[in-house]
Amino acid sequence: MRRAVCLLSGGLDSTTCLAWARAQGFACYALSFDYGQRHRVELEAARRVAEALGVEAHQTAKIDLRMFGGSALTADIDVPKHGSAGDGIPVTYVPARNTVFLSFALAWAEVLEASDIVIGVNAIDYSGYPDCRPEFIEAYERMANLATKSGVEGRTHIKVHTPLITLSKADIVRLAVSFNVDLRLTHSCYDPDAAGRSCGSCDSCSLRLKGFADAGLTDPLEYTG
Amino acid sequence: MRRAVCLLSGGLDSTTCLAWARAQGFACYALSFDYGQRHRVELEAARRVAEALGVEAHQTAKIDLRMFGGSALTADIDVPKHGSAGDGIPVTYVPARNTVFLSFALAWAEVLEASDIVIGVNAIDYSGYPDCRPEFIEAYERMANLATKSGVEGRTHIKVHTPLITLSKADIVRLAVSFNVDLRLTHSCYDPDAAGRSCGSCDSCSLRLKGFADAGLTDPLEYTG
Numbered sequence: 001m002r003r004a005v006c007l008l009s010g011g012l013d014s015t016t017c018l019a020w021a022r023a024q025g026f027a028c029y030a031l032s033f034d035y036g037q038r039h040r041v042e043l044e045a046a047r048r049v050a051e052a053l054g055v056e057a058h059q060t061a062k063i064d065l066r067m068f069g070g071s072a073l074t075a076d077i078d079v080p081k082h083g084s085a086g087d088g089i090p091v092t093y094v095p096a097r098n099t100v101f102l103s104f105a106l107a108w109a110e111v112l113e114a115s116d117i118v119i120g121v122n123a124i125d126y127s128g129y130p131d132c133r134p135e136f137i138e139a140y141e142r143m144a145n146l147a148t149k150s151g152v153e154g155r156t157h158i159k160v161h162t163p164l165i166t167l168s169k170a171d172i173v174r175l176a177v178s179f180n181v182d183l184r185l186t187h188s189c190y191d192p193d194a195a196g197r198s199c200g201s202c203d204s205c206s207l208r209l210k211g212f213a214d215a216g217l218t219d220p221l222e223y224t225g
Numbered sequence: 226m227r228r229a230v231c232l233l234s235g236g237l238d239s240t241t242c243l244a245w246a247r248a249q250g251f252a253c254y255a256l257s258f259d260y261g262q263r264h265r266v267e268l269e270a271a272r273r274v275a276e277a278l279g280v281e282a283h284q285t286a287k288i289d290l291r292m293f294g295g296s297a298l299t300a301d302i303d304v305p306k307h308g309s310a311g312d313g314i315p316v317t318y319v320p321a322r323n324t325v326f327l328s329f330a331l332a333w334a335e336v337l338e339a340s341d342i343v344i345g346v347n348a349i350d351y352s353g354y355p356d357c358r359p360e361f362i363e364a365y366e367r368m369a370n371l372a373t374k375s376g377v378e379g380r381t382h383i384k385v386h387t388p389l390i391t392l393s394k395a396d397i398v399r400l401a402v403s404f405n406v407d408l409r410l411t412h413s414c415y416d417p418d419a420a421g422r423s424c425g426s427c428d429s430c431s432l433r434l435k436g437f438a439d440a441g442l443t444d445p446l447e448y449t450g
Contacts, residue, residue: 063287096335107320111293111320140372146361148320149320
């Protein structure tokens with residue numbers, strides 16, 4: 001079986017990607033990040049999802065992006081509510097986050113001799129982050145093939161898979177359901193309460209709820225707002 | 226003053242780069258990594274160098290590349306001695322190390338609104354690492370400009386400076402001396418003894434000693450072998 005490193009936050013998108021990778025026949029190595037995010041409950045969701053979907057291994061890399069500040073997800077800046085998406089790049093953007101995450105995935109892929117990396121970026125129903133766009137992913141992939149021992153020696157060609165990149169949030173919900181993913185295991189909220197319940201009004205909750213509504217389905221998560 | 230994020234290991238090359246960046250007029254933000262390296266004494270060298278060269282700030286990011294294994298510098302594999310350089314990519318190569326390091330530098334640069342990153346890679350007297358080559362750096366820079374808020378919004382163009390990339394080790398020694406860098410502060414050895422003294426026979430020591438010899442200068446460091 002070919003091996004793939006799958007970035008897994010524990011949210012709807014990355015969970016759907018992991019299910020996609022398994023359906024493609026990959027032996028999956030899930031990689032999560034403890035990066036000082038306020039919504040740390042997603043790490044628990046990632047653990048549940050990785051176990052439920054039967055990965056070969058699940059690692060959580062601890063990296064402190066708070067040391068640089070600059071984002072509402074890691075610094076002491078309020079998470080915006082009720083529709084800030086669409087007004088340029090929002091304050092929830094974490095500087096270079098996907099670049100950092102993919103670089104760790106690349107390191108693990110190289111050790112595993114895997115040539116496949118899977119990331120749940122999406123350029124349709126998304127929050128306007130620069131590192132979610134196809135042109136970023138293409139440039140990353142090109143760089144990755146020049147960065148690695150296996151790429152330079154011509155043994156492998158690193159491929160960064162983005163199975164969700166052209167899907168709407170409703171399409172993603174439908175895809176997850178088609179893989180029989182238990183979406184109660186997932187977590188998407190940027191600003192959960194102390195019990196880990198989702199707020200229902202941050203960008204991430206809003207996009208998720210709209211996706212379920214557009215797909216004509218009900219989100220099994222409990223919301224406080 | 227323009228700001229630059231300067232990767233600083235505390236070795237000869239990155240120290241010379243930092244001195245170069247200061248001479249170019251940059252306000253320098255030095256970034257080091259505690260990545261589980263066996264030669265942790267270099268972190269102390271980085272601290273000394275950052276202080277001596279008067280940086281605006283010095284951060285050490287703690288990242289655990291040991292979780293992936295795969296290198297003599299982080300895993301339980303012997304560091305080769307006496308001339309393994311030149312026989313393909315050596316076991317001291319850390320998977321995707323420069324990709325990971327540059328990604329953290331990019332994150333900090335974005336928060337600082339800096340468009341300049343300085344890295345001491347060298348493609349002449351080097352150990353055959355893929356992520357030290359000009360084509361890797363060019364691909365990284367292209368990717369970085371698609372990854373970031375400032376790049377996408379057209380406010381800045383990220384430039385990855387590699388002032389040493391075409392220099393011989395002797396040239397680097399001469400350049401450091403021209404900047405009056407106190408090279409006793411630096412550390413290059415991959416396999417120091419418990420007191421932090423350099424072995425004199427690993428690839429890194431061998432390249433350094435040859436550089437001093439070719440430049441007709443004496444290395445001020447103390448060697449055990």
